[in-house]
Amino acid sequence: MKPIQMVDLVGQYEKIKPEVDAALAEVIQSAAFINGPQVKAFEQELAAYLKVKHVIGCGNGTDALQVAMMALGLKPGDEVITASFTFVATVEVLALLGLVPVFADVLPGTFNLDPADVARKVTPRTKAIVPVHLFGQNADMDAMLAIAREYGLHVVEDACQSIGSDHSGPNGRRKSGTMGDIGVTSFFPSKNLGCYGDGGALFTNDDDLAMKIRRVCNHGSRQRYYHEVVGVNSRLDSLQAAVLRAKLPHLDEYARARNAAAAVYDEAFKDIRGLAIPARWQQSTHVFHQYTLRVAGGKRDALKKHLEGHGVPAMVYYPVPCHLQDAYKGPRCPEGSLPVTEQLSGEVLSLPMSTELDDEQLGHITATVKSFFHN
Ligand SMILES: *Cc1c(COP(=O)(O)O)cnc(C)c1O
Secondary structure (H helix, E strand, O other): OOOOOOOOHHHHHHHOHHHHHHHHHHHHHHOOOOOOHHHHHHHHHHHHHHOOOEEEEEOOHHHHHHHHHHHOOOOOOOEEEEEOOOOOHHHHHHHHOOOEEEEEOEOOOOOOEOHHHHHHOOOOOEEEEEOEOHHHEOOOHHHHHHHHHHHOOEEEEEOOOOOOOEEEEOOEEEEOOOOOOEEEEEOOOOOOOOOOOOOEEEEEOOHHHHHHHHHHHEOOEEEOOEEOOOOOEOOOOHHHHHHHHHHHHHHHHHHHHHHHHHHHHHHHHOOOOOEEOOOOOOOEOEOOOOEEEEEOOOOHHHHHHHHHHOOOOOEOOOOOOHHHOOOOOOOOOOOOOOHHHHHHHHHEEEEOOOOOOOHHHHHHHHHHHHHHHOO
16 A cells, blocks of 8 residues: 555655656746746736636735735734634734634534624624635635625625635635635645645636736736835745646636545545534535644544554544634633634544545545544
8 A cells, every 4th residue: 555645745746746846947047936937827827727717826825815914904903803713824814913713613514604704703893704715625615605695894804714615605616715805815835736845826796906906916016126115025926826827727626626625535434423424515516725624522533543453544634723822812801702713623623534535545534533443
């Protein structure tokens, strides 16, 4: 059996090696490393895939979140409602800009923001909602957009884990990250559309926001050496864009491979007591950035050890929610105030998930999980 990894990036590369190698060699020959034609072409191809008007590449997913807040003109003291059960980047950029992260709880089945709690957290200072489409499945965007309309809020979708997934709503099927004012994603190597270093992008259908996003990414400048607003330097480089152009045509096939692995897991685990398979939200397809189980009865860490002892890596995303992190804890959201988030942090366990898992590996993983519960 091939050794099992959380993700198998080399195996994935080997299948598209000729395309990737040729694309990289071409960029190196052209020496157009920054703002080269590969970047423009990738932005256009991704926009066509997402059916969104503008895609703007940037340095990474964290920058994309920060640039989104800056382009929207949010000011220190403005409140932004988001999940505590997320990767820290979502919250970090708010704090860096002097914005106030206000945490809402999530739903225990889908791990995504609970619309009822989001609505409860709205105050006169609230300016935006950041739904995080965690693990590859869209949050309840119809509810988020309805709350935003009611209170006049911006919506920035954190689609770092959900690129390619579809949401079905009153406006038909729309791609993750294209429903709010701005969507952001990350091309970190292990993400569903990963490059070979850091990369990220923002999506919007709004021409004025697109201009502002490009301007922030480029030192607040539209004309070289004339700076209209405070900006940052955040770019997707041409080598990464070339890798992404080679991988984008495979993104849907990658999602199918992930779903096939998830189906094997579901079937193997659905009847195990004390183990909950990930719930599907009926309005979203799932692209399984992670396949995340809930392990009841305080047995999560023991299961993780058992798996690792049998050559099966497993990870906890995320062991400490943002509102309990030293950097972000505060009186406004004390321990106990987000009961679902806090419970999930003690129960979740993500299994290996990649485009390259074969039957033998899946058989070993499922048998190892089952052996823990049948002892
Ligand atoms: C990966 C990730 C980010 C940050 O992306 P980077 O490219 O690593 O900066 C932000 N939010 C979520 C939910 C992520 O998974």
